[in-house]
Amino acid sequence: MKVLEGRKKQVFRKGETPFEIDCEKQSLAGSVSQRACVFCGSRVVLYPIADAVHLVHGPAGCAAYTWDIRGALSSGPELHRLSFTTDLREQEVIHGGESKLYQGLIQLIDRYHPKAAFVYGTCIVGVIGDDVEAVCKKVSALKGIPVIPVHSEGFKGTKKDGYKAACTALMRLIGRGRTDGISKYSVNILGDYNLAGEIWIIKDYYRRMGVEVVAGITGDGRVEEIERAHGAALNLVQCSGSMNYLAQLMKEKYGIPSLQVSYFGFEDMAEALYGVARHFNDAEMMKRTQELVRDEIQAIYPKLLEYRKALAGKKAAIYVGGAFKAFSLVKALRLLGMDVAVVGSQTGSKQDYQLLKELCDEGTIIVDDSNPLELSHFIREKNVSLFIGGVKERPIAYKLGIGFCDHNHERKVALAGFVGMLNFAEEVYQSVMSPVWQFIPRPKQSVPMGGVQDEYSRTANP
Amino acid sequence: MLLRHTDKEIKERVALTVNPAKTCQPVGAMYAALGIHNCLPHSHGSQGCCAYHRSTLTRHYKEPVMASTSSFTEGASVFGGQANLLEAINNIFSVYNPDVIAVHTTCLSEVIGDDIPQILAKAKEDGRIPEGKYVIHCNTPSFVGSHVTGFSNMVKGMVQYFAESSGNKLNQVNIIPGWVEPSDMREIKRLAREMGISTVVFPDTSDVLDAPLTGKHQFYPKGGVTIEALKSAGDSIGTIALGHFASAAAAEALDAKCNVKYEILDLPYGLLATDRFIDSLRRMAKVVVPESINAERGRLIDAISDMQSYFYGKRVALFGDPDQLIALSEFLVTLNMRPVYVVTGTPGKKFEEEMSRVLHEIPEAKFKQAGDIYLLHQWIKNEPVDLLMGNTYGKYIARDEDIPFIRIGFPILDRIGHSYFPLVSYTGALRLVEKILGAIMDRQDRDCPEESFELVM
Structure with a gap:
């Protein structure tokens, strides 16, 4: 398989290549990257604030694609699950969208009485030059609630920069409330x-x-x-x-x-x-x-051992957003007796990858900002039975005929906590051991009597 | 009560869309481009656009969706995206090796004013496009139209880049199927084959987004219309464009470029629209409709006759894309049902004209172009319906108002099956009536008092 020249340093094989992983780079133009944008990063972080209005200032698409797609649950209000957008059209692109934004905010606040409002800037707002800050300030003064602009124009960096923009927005809320009565613990x-x-x-x-x-x-x-x-x-x-x-x-x-x-x-x-x-x-x-x-571990451990019996020795591939999550997954899979053969992230830092390298076994492939072609290849090369990733990776795993676990926002059962470890084991078990995989034609190399080389076909790379 | 926030009282909302019944152009262009054989769709804009479109298409079709991005940065937004696109073309041909790169724009590249034809000419001049390979494009500004417009623009792009007229007419018919499922495109090809007609169906996502599981990840699955077929579309006897919004522009462009006459028909959902489609195929290809197709039609009518008493007078609310809504409303009227509320997010006066035609016997019917799902919910709150039909986002209304709900359209994010079973043709209509009857009867079984809970219905 061909790895793009400019990407060669973003792939590292422990014990085989010297560790000089390159990361925190802009994706190469033309790559089928699994990454998203600044807006996505901000929207993810602030989305779970359930009693605020989240208004996406831009064409309808950015709001439509982020409408209730994350299962970030609320125990009370669910205002965050609705989709609000200024739905900018050609006219606003020419004359500016400030007045539409102002009117939209006023209507929303009058209607829903939120505790705060976030206004997300999208690519187009960054280019047409709306003064979102000024509009927010005006509405905030008029309505008496924090109206906070989030500077999340898609092109202004990576998803990580979107996290930062969200953190900056959060800092404008933090500090407004009273702190009396809070425990020292x-x-x-x-x-x-x-x-x-x-x-x-x-x-x-x-x-x-x-x-x-x-x-x-x-x-x-x-x-x-x-x-x-x-x-x-x-x-x-x-x-x-x-x-x-x-x-x-x-x-x-x-x-x-x-x-x-x-x-x-x-x-x-x-x-x-x-x-x-x-x-x-x-x-x-x-x-x-x-x-x-x-108490928690005692309650769960015997059941976990049963799953471990079935899963021990099988190989897994991990491709997640942030590298920190990968550390835990490597350890959790080890607890199930599984080996991590491939591990990668969209946004890991050099330090993250250094830690991953120390955590992983010899021969493990560590990869930054990968793409479906590379991932499929590594999975086949390492004879992996489980892929852990997000929405875009799921059907790739299934096409390769292996189990999958969504460790991203489409998970349906809690994977955190001690009980989450058991849920994780069960999810991995049911997917890896599903009877459906036995009906899939396997490459010749895994057929015991074969002796013929892997016929893995990549029409993209003859 | 997720939508507890929906007000019954309807006020004019000009500055705000709540719960949009549409999304933006580029995702439509991406879907259309996947219907070309060995084609990699390319999003000329920020990385997020491409990621969102791929995720949405993946959730709907449950298949890997491959597309590349120009990965715009702050620099590109100031100096233009030419350097990004040129570099992308190099990288794509050297690593992913498609036959075609289908570029669509985004709001960002539109507003900064990138001139794609000029950039592609430069790429050609610099020798970045290998012999026998193609880069095509269409403009898809997200702030104009909707995802349907983007689909239409990419299909038109296929005509503009590929169709040729050699002077020799070929005994084949072009069919532009519109934004339908891979299963529908497969069914349209089957019907034409059954009638003995050679066709060029474009785009064609069957065997691309409904590929069988083989244990391999085929970066380019075997389906999709070939370049050769697209070129030959200029020599066909005629074009049938299914759906005004998704398909008319390409048919008109092909006529203008290669002088291929065309007919614009409704999507063949239901009895009458399928009749018109079959008839149009028959006339254009000068064939006789085979008995097997008459039998399919007969089976559909037979099923409707068995079910008709349950359909009578049922009030239905629909939302989604205009071509689907027009054809579906007509079919519901055929079934003696009453499509009373119809909302599309896609703008276009044509929608309201067509709905007036289709619903002239339903005086209480309300319909709106460029509307949103919030408005539909308000109408329902004011006077309820017996059935709701639309994409996955309808589930909030269905739950809050406790209305039977049939998923149809794009996107469907919470069920599987739409990419396998067609809704077009007599066969597809059979599936539709089965779904409708099932939804109505399940509700009756759930709600009726025990003494009238009947075994035989």
Whole structure:
């Protein structure tokens, strides 16, 4: 298979090539990249704030493609699940969209009485030069709620820059609320999106430890909670790609320390709790935490061993958005006895990949900003039985006749927490062991009596 | 009560679209381009556009969807996207090796004013386009029209780039199927074959977006209209364009370029529209309709006669794309049902003209072009319906108002089957009536009191 010349340094084989992975680069023009844009990054981060209005300022497409596609659940209001757009047409492209934006905001706020409004800039707004900031300021003064522009013009960088724009927007909410009555043992949860109700599981663990959660900033979010997030004693950051920046800004402005955590897999989940207990340095809390971890794992472990029996020795490929998630997945798959043969991300940093390299076994392929052609090839080369990825990767896995697990926003069961590890094992098991795969023609090399070479065909690369 | 926010009172909303019943042009262009054999659709804009379109098409068709992007950066938005597109052409031909790159624009490249034909001419001049390979394009500004417009523009682009007239007429008919499922395109080809007619169907996504599972990831599956066939479209005896919004522009362009006469018909959903389609094929190719097709028609009418008493007077709300809605409304009237609310997000006066024609016997009917799903919900709140038909986004209304719901159109993100079973032709109409009857009867079984819960219905 041909890897694009400009991409060669974005593919690393542990033990075979020297480690000099190139990353955080703009995708090459013409590549079938799996990446998205700045707008996508911002929309993802702010989307779960359920009692705010989210108005997409641009043509209808950007709003239509992001309408209720993420299962970020809310325990109350569901305003975030509706799709609002200024639906810019030719006329506004010529004369500007400010007046439409102003009128749209007024109508929305009068109708829904939201606690705040976010206005997302799209590519076109960046080019026609609407002064979104000024419109927001005017509406905010008139209506008495925060109306916050999100500078998410699609072309102004990568999805990661979109995360940053969202963090900047969040900083305009944080600090507005009162912080009296907040416990000295308190945290904010950053970077959990409450997919399939995951933040509810995590919040319950912290509650049992005696820790107050002030704000779930990116999961089951509420404007008022976020406004008092600066009163928390500690920030817990999952999904480093999206939320490190906010933690950094909150540290600078409010002096709140932060802890990197992951809620996937036994090891990382337990550490996410122990880390908090250690931080607060409270012996009672540590004891409660140890009991919690022990109880949770004991309840699940026997069942997990059954799945492990079936899955041990099988190989997996991982291709996810942020590299931090990949670390947990490598460990979680190891717990199931599976080997990770291929691992990659859309937005990993050099440091992330360095860590991945140390975590992975010899021969593992590590790849940055990959494409379907490369991924299919690596999967076939390594004889993988499970692909973990997102929406665009699922049908590729199935076409290759292997199991798939969505570890992105289309997951339907909670994968976080101890119980999430069991759900993960079950999902992997049911997909990898599905009877359907036995009906698929296999390449000749995997037929024991064959002796004929792999006839893997790539019409794209004769 | 997800849509608890929908107001019953209808007020004029000019600056705001709530729950859009459309999306933007480029996704339509991408879908159309996938219907060319060995073609890689290329999105000339930011990376996100391409990712969103691929994700949406993947969710609907449940197939890998390949497309590349010019990966615009801040620099491109200032200096223009020429360098990106030229580099993309190099990279695509060297790595993905398609026969055709089908470029569509985005709002960004439109507003900064990239001149695609000029860039492609330069690519040709620089020798970036290998011998025997093609780069075609169409303009798809997202702030004009809808996804249907983008589809139409790409199909027109196919004609403009490929169709040739050699002077020798070929005994074949062009069929432009419109934005329908791979299964529908397969069915249209089957009908023509059954009538003994050679056709050029373009675009043709059968065997591209409904490919069998073979254990291989075919970057370019075997389906799609070939370049050779597209070239020969200029020599065909005639063109049948199915659906005014998705297909007329290409048929007109082909007539203008190669003098191929054309007929614009409704999408062949239901009895009457299929009759017109078969008749048009018959006249154009000068063939006799075979008995087998008459028998298919007979079976459909037989099924309708068995079901007619359940259909009578049922009020239906529909939303989606205009070509689908026009044909479907006509069929519902044939079934003695009452399509009372019809909303499309796609703008176009033609829609309202056609709906007035189709629904002239339904005086209470309301219909709107460039509307949104919020408005449809308001109408339903004011006076309920017995059945809702539309894409996946209808499920919110169906749940909140407790209305039986049939998924039809694009996108369908929560069910599987639309890409396998056609809705066009008599066979497709049979599937439609089965779905409609099933939805109505399931509701009756669910809601009726125990004493009138009947075994035989």
